[in-house]
Amino acid sequence: MILSDLLGHEVRDAAGEAVGRVVDVRFRLEGATDPSRARAVGLIVSPRAATSYLGYERIGVTRPVLLARLLRWMHRGSFLVPWEDLARIETGGRVLLREGYRREPSALR
Numbered sequence: 001m002i003l004s005d006l007l008g009h010e011v012r013d014a015a016g017e018a019v020g021r022v023v024d025v026r027f028r029l030e031g032a033t034d035p036s037r038a039r040a041v042g043l044i045v046s047p048r049a050a051t052s053y054l055g056y057e058r059i060g061v062t063r064p065v066l067l068a069r070l071l072r073w074m075h076r077g078s079f080l081v082p083w084e085d086l087a088r089i090e091t092g093g094r095v096l097l098r099e100g101y102r103r104e105p106s107a108l109r
Contacts, residue, residue: 003040004025006095008022009021009093012094012095012097013099013101014096014098014101020046020078021046022043025043026042026044027040028041042083043095045080045081045106046074046077047077048077049078080104080105081104082104085097085102
């Protein structure tokens with residue numbers, strides 16, 4: 001699977017309740033090799049929007065005021081689900097989370 005194929009997938013918890021849609025995949029660069037290896041850390045889930053943050057997910061990034069307000073409103077309640085909390089990714093466009101999954105802050109520092 002190509003990770004960009006996950007964008008827009010519906011996300012459901014272990015009880016089958018919809019919690020949002022995948023709007024981004026978070027990575028961490030590891031190692032001192034050239035190039036560094038990227039490791040998937042988790043999925044960013046938005047309960048209200050199916051669009052990305054347009055690159056403005058970092059805290060403290062300067063952006064036009066109106067765009068900042070729109071993105072903050074669209075993505076209110078968004079969260080990061082760590083990769084290990086994914087139960088499975090179904091081919092029909094759905095991500096299922098394991099019971100007791102964690103909701104971590106989605107903003108980058």
